[in-house]
Amino acid sequence: MADNLRIVRVVADYQFGTGAGLALFPETCKFILSKNGKIRQILDNGKRIATLKADSGLLTLSIEGARRLKNAFPFPKLRVVVLDEVSKFIAEGKSVFAKHVVAVDERIRANDEVLVVNEKDELLATGKVLLSASEMLELKKGVAVKTRQGSE
Numbered sequence: 528m529a530d531n532l533r534i535v536r537v538v539a540d541y542q543f544g545t546g547a548g549l550a551l552f553p554e555t556c557k558f559i560l561s562k563n564g565k566i567r568q569i570l571d572n573g574k575r576i577a578t579l580k581a582d583s584g585l586l587t588l589s590i591e592g593a594r595r596l597k598n599a600f601p602f603p604k605l606r607v608v609v610l611d612e613v614s615k616f617i618a619e620g621k622s623v624f625a626k627h628v629v630a631v632d633e634r635i636r637a638n639d640e641v642l643v644v645n646e647k648d649e650l651l652a653t654g655k656v657l658l659s660a661s662e663m664l665e666l667k668k669g670v671a672v673k674t675r676q677g678s679e
Contacts, residue, residue: 543596556576575589606642607663607671609628609643610645619679623643643674651678652677
């Protein structure tokens, strides 16, 4: 088990930045393994924190995992900020359109896992970015973030 914890912490640090592994995965984590023994899901206190994707070897976040990262990293790291007026729809799990993005962590690249927050930095969702940071701010059409899980 200690090896599994070390593995997911290293992946998290690589994917989200130094410190993400400790922020996401405390010693109390449990692992759901695939039939061939590979890590698939990481749970803590019965809640899914993240899933380790077999195809990429990277993590996808649950809303609980997103909360932990939001608390661990200062604004605007890992965040896509949307207009307050669309907060309700995003929290329900709807996709984020480029025209609603008002700010973004400039280090975000297409296909990154991100936190979607409103202008007050309240967590709305977690998802996968389809555009680069600059494209999200420049484009006025199209989906910017495919939401995986909303906060509601």
